[in-house]
Amino acid sequence: MSELATHKKHFLSDKVSHFTESVIREMTRQAMVHGAINLAQGFPDFPAPAEVKKAAQEAIGADVNQYAITWGAKSLRGAIARQVQVWQGVTVDPEKQVTVCCGSTEAMISTLLAVCNTGDEVVIFEPYYENYGPDSILSGAKPRFVKLRPPASPKGEWTFDEHELRAAFHEHTKAIIVNTPNNPTGKVFTRGELELIRDLCVKFDVLAITDEIYEHILYDGTKHISMASLDGMQDRTITINGMSKTYSVTGWRVGWTIAPQRITDAIRKVHDFLTVGAPAPLQEAGASALSLPESYYMKLAEGYRKRRDRLIPALTEAGFQCFLPRGAYYVMTDIRAFGYPDDLAFTKYLVSEIGVAAVPGSSFYRDPKDGASQVRFAFCKRDETLDAAAARLRKLRRAGGSSSPRRH
Ligand SMILES: Cc1ncc(COP(=O)(O)O)c(C=O)c1O
Numbered sequence: 001m002s003e004l005a006t007h008k009k010h011f012l013s014d015k016v017s018h019f020t021e022s023v024i025r026e027m028t029r030q031a032m033v034h035g036a037i038n039l040a041q042g043f044p045d046f047p048a049p050a051e052v053k054k055a056a057q058e059a060i061g062a063d064v065n066q067y068a069i070t071w072g073a074k075s076l077r078g079a080i081a082r083q084v085q086v087w088q089g090v091t092v093d094p095e096k097q098v099t100v101c102c103g104s105t106e107a108m109i110s111t112l113l114a115v116c117n118t119g120d121e122v123v124i125f126e127p128y129y130e131n132y133g134p135d136s137i138l139s140g141a142k143p144r145f146v147k148l149r150p151p152a153s154p155k156g157e158w159t160f161d162e163h164e165l166r167a168a169f170h171e172h173t174k175a176i177i178v179n180t181p182n183n184p185t186g187k188v189f190t191r192g193e194l195e196l197i198r199d200l201c202v203k204f205d206v207l208a209i210t211d212e213i214y215e216h217i218l219y220d221g222t223k224h225i226s227m228a229s230l231d232g233m234q235d236r237t238i239t240i241n242g243m244s245k246t247y248s249v250t251g252w253r254v255g256w257t258i259a260p261q262r263i264t265d266a267i268r269k270v271h272d273f274l275t276v277g278a279p280a281p282l283q284e285a286g287a288s289a290l291s292l293p294e295s296y297y298m299k300l301a302e303g304y305r306k307r308r309d310r311l312i313p314a315l316t317e318a319g320f321q322c323f324l325p326r327g328a329y330y331v332m333t334d335i336r337a338f339g340y341p342d343d344l345a346f347t348k349y350l351v352s353e354i355g356v357a358a359v360p361g362s363s364f365y366r367d368p369k370d371g372a373s374q375v376r377f378a379f380c381k382r383d384e385t386l387d388a389a390a391a392r393l394r395k396l397r398r399a400g401g402s403s404s405p406r407r408h
Pocket of ligand 1: 042102103104105106129179183211213241242243244250253254255
């Protein structure tokens with residue numbers, strides 16, 4: 001009998017029964033158990049930029065080791081406001097509109113806790129980054145899903161049905177979460193799509209909460225458009241971003257929100273009591289990182305473009321159908337050629353027998369059946385890692401017994 005079962009009260013909140021632990025993070029643990037190459041979780045296996053690391057070391061050396069201002073070091077908030085002006089042409093008051101959090105993960109949950117009441121609905125495109133589901137539940141809101149449909153051709157785009165999106169908005173809709181560039185699909189929302197979302201937000205008096213942490217990781221000439229830059233959206237958009245992906249420091253846990261003042265005040269209250277503040281010396285390093293020249297961002301995107309174009313042919317040769325990402329650093333694939341009953345059985349086989357960890361597609365959908373033929377790979381890895389994974393993937397067998405064509 002379990003320890004808790006001996007008590008009359010079961011002690012656990014009802015909320016926690018409505019979601020599981022992160023499948024993505026579980027796949028990293030599985031990779032460690034099996035000695036597999038981890039193409040599951042989205043963190044780089046190459047070093048962070050030297051100048052950013054040096055800035056952190058200097059901040060610690062200079063004794064920036066106590067609590068920063070709870071809503072973020074002035075230097076970092078100033079750098080965030082400057083960047084948003086440069087990249088998106090949006091004017092932000094760093095004193096009144098920026099809140100630095102422990103990663104964009106905390107930024108998202110603090111935002112939802114600050115704006116949602118029980119019974120509110122939050123529109124989420126699916127497949128979706130898995131945190132949004134539990135985040136909505138923890139904030140008392142009900143997620144309402146709108147499908148992103150895979151492209152019909154290998155180089156096509158993920159799209160959504162305008163009527164389905166319109167039907168998701170009604171009087172109880174509090175917010176829509178838009179993640180562009182998108183994890184897991186690699187979709188970069190177009191201006192037309194964002195304007196449609198904008199029109200619905202205005203019509204139904206709804207907030208847009210935008211997760212833009214892959215804003216600089218773009219391919220094939222795509223452009224990142226921030227929802228807050230659209231006419232009519234500045235007073236109803238909460239922009240979420242962070243250092244993790246742009247500066248390859250996922251372990252630092254520095255992210256932020258940019259929101260209208262009244263919403264910022266509410267987010268700051270939640271943030272203060274959740275975490276007090278993000279790591280002070282790393283915020284100072286963040287201010288230096290956000291001052292890197294434009295060439296840094298060009299190189300970042302080009303580096304990921306090369307990695308994308310290294311992994312996708314290897315996956316295709318191994319038998320995966322790949323959906324070409326236009327941004328972020330993941331590739332969604334279709335696994336039907338392998339004849340497995342579902343994505344979970346397949347990823348289990350992949351991690352334990354082939355030695356490559358990937359994320360089962362079902363973890364990105366409310367109904368696991370919708371993702372049963374999909375698997376996501378992350379390509380934010382060194383060339384050696386991607387090549388080693390490719391060599392292992394050649395051992396995969398397709399349905400009907402044929403192994404993928406062997407390279408010499
Ligand atoms: C879409 C998206 N948002 C947020 C996060 C988490 O970001 P952070 O490290 O800033 O908490 C991730 C990490 O993979 C992500 O893919």
